[in-house]
Amino acid sequence: MSKMILYIVSNLESSEITNQLYNILRNINRxxxxxxIITLLKEPEDSVYEDFERLKIDIYSLGLSRTKLWLKGKRILAVTCEELQPDIIHTIGYDADILAVKYLSKFKHCSTICNFPYEEYTTALGKIIGKIRDKRYVKYLFKMNCPIVSSYSLRRKLKExxxxxxxxxxxxVDEIYFSPVDKLEISRRREKLGLDTTKRIFISIASMSKIEDPLTIINAFQRANISNFATLVLLGYGPLLKKCKKYNSEGIVIKGKVDNLREFLKCANIFISSSKSEKLSVSVLQALNCGLPVILSDTKCHREILNKDNTVGNKFSVGSISELKEYFRYYTRCSLEYKSKKARIVGxxxxxxxxxxxxxxxxxxxxISQGII
Incomplete structure (x- = not known):
């Protein structure tokens, strides 16, 4: 008989976390x-709830406000789980993780930890509130049966x-949705997006924050002095967006948050990440699947990617404008065909x-069979 997997999440807003859940459910052996699925909070405007419905999966929506979640949601959640009797619960996110540890301990449980807690909470909430939330979350992290992380470097950091x-x-990453296109299609997509059809396009997709360090990319591109031959496109939203937008020019395109990330990836040539985080960004993996060679900051999680096949790209020291400048120059003139094929294979x-x-x-x-891994 098939085993019931009950996924508990805050909601089904359009996000990396939700996309990962969707990819699991789209492929899982029924x-x-x-x-x-149980969703805890009300759905936001950008919810992809209907996408999950089309997968013909039962969704139990509690539809609570955050205040009501902690006042009465724990009881409703516990009753719902008692009725369903899942073989295993898989939680994703702060609220779901804590509620499962506190009130659903009788069930076998695993949890996806998307980021290093301290980095995530201090970036999103500031140092003081972030530290308080980190301290609270870690208390429950110790009690989880099976925490799951996306990279070996993050695993080591949690241990340390x-x-x-x-x-x-x-x-x-959806390997069909994110896939390479031919040169004619690249030109067509660039015209649609208002991008130059003759230049090489370097692209970065990340939050505009200190930990993702977009200013290093911008400064390195400017110093490389290659705007006659290449264009830099930065996508993402965050506290540094306003500062970054001051660099908008003919050679530097800063769009902020967009809904069509895939369209930009499919018409680019090279992907860049200057991240200081140990989080393995989905954007890097999407770029590889689209056949884009990568230039990555020398973090442990980025080394994991390049160790699969070092021909897919290069790494530079975190925050090093001078090293990245040289890679901008190199990738503007080098042949990309072999690297692109290798990138797709790795992705x-x-x-x-x-x-x-x-x-x-x-x-x-x-x-399910052993209780723990």
Missing amino acids: REFRPK CYDVNAYTIPNG ETFYGSKIICSIYERMYTQI
Whole structure:
């Protein structure tokens, strides 16, 4: 008989977290597993709730405000889980994680930890509130049966900082939706987006924050003095957006938050990340699947990617404008055909959604049969 996997999330807003859940459920073996979802909070305007409905998955929406969630949501959640009797609960997000540890301890449980807690909370909430939230979350992190992280570097960091043992499953990317296109299609897409059809396009997709360090990319591109041959496109939203937008020019295009990230990826040539974080960004994996060579800051999670096949790109020291400047110059003139093919192979082989889903299936089976991994 198939095993019930109950996913508990805050809501189904359009986000990296939700996309990862969607990729699992789109590929999961329905003969072996019966997935169901509980959402805790009201759905936001950018909810992709209907996308999950089309997968014909039962969704139980509590539809609570955040205040009501902590006043009476715990009781409603516990009653719902008692009625469903899942074989395993998989939580994603702060609220779901804490509620599961506190009130659903009788069920087998795994949890996806998307970022290093301290980095995530201090970036989003500021140092004081972020530290308070980090301290609270870590208390429950110690009690989780099976925390899951997206990179080995994040796993090591959790162990070093919190003495927490985690299981590693990389983020997955829809290998069909994110795939290479031919030169004619690239030109057509660039015309539609108002981008130059003759220049090489470097693209970066990340939050405009200190930890993602977009100013290093901008300064390195300016110093490379290649705007006659290349264009830099930065996408993302955050506290540094206003400052970054001052650099908008013929060679530098800063769009902020957009809804069509894939369209930009499919008409670019090279992807760049200057991140200081140990989070393995989905944008990097999407770029690889689109056949884009990558220039990555030398963090441990980025080394994991380049260690799969170092021909897919290069790394530069974190915050090094001078090193990145030289890579801008090199990638403006070098042949990209071989690197592009290798990038696609790495993306599809190691980070394709079908591969990642099969890893989750093995993990679920092991937890259900043995209780822990």
